[in-house]
Amino acid sequence: MSPSLLLDTHIVVRWLLEPKRLSREQLRELEAAVRRGEPVALSAASLVEIAVLASGEKPRLNIRLELFLEDLRNNPVFHLLPLTYEIAAEVAAIGGGLRDPADRTIVATARVHRLRLVTSDQRIVASKLVAVVE
Numbered sequence: 001m002s003p004s005l006l007l008d009t010h011i012v013v014r015w016l017l018e019p020k021r022l023s024r025e026q027l028r029e030l031e032a033a034v035r036r037g038e039p040v041a042l043s044a045a046s047l048v049e050i051a052v053l054a055s056g057e058k059p060r061l062n063i064r065l066e067l068f069l070e071d072l073r074n075n076p077v078f079h080l081l082p083l084t085y086e087i088a089a090e091v092a093a094i095g096g097g098l099r100d101p102a103d104r105t106i107v108a109t110a111r112v113h114r115l116r117l118v119t120s121d122q123r124i125v126a127s128k129l130v131a132v133v134e
Contacts, residue, residue: 010120
């Protein structure tokens with residue numbers, strides 16, 4: 001079964017660490033996908049974002065990165081989508097609608113794979129570049 005949802009970086013972190021921070025609609029969509037046995041997609045860009053958030057002198061994400069990544073890798077719910085030439089071209093096509101390169105990459109991944117993006121990022125929602133689950 002193919003995924004119909006792509007998770008923004010903050011959504012995967014919240015789902016695994018603080019599910020109460022997800023909206024009712026987000027939680028409902030994620031639980032429904034799991035019940036159907038449908039994987040949820042992650043952009044490879046999210047792995048980079050998670051690594052950056054969990055590293056440095058003052059990490060913004062207080063996790064053991066190696067364990068977190070291992071949990072993601074071994075969890076059959078998650079389906080990692082690599083960066084491709086098509087996604088890079090879509091990042092360029094999006095233009096200046098979003099300035100953050102990771103956001104542009106995640107939105108481009110959703111567009112190329114025709115997935116709804118689960119996000120709370122109001123800049124992405126307001127951009128109307130992709131269908132979202134708020």
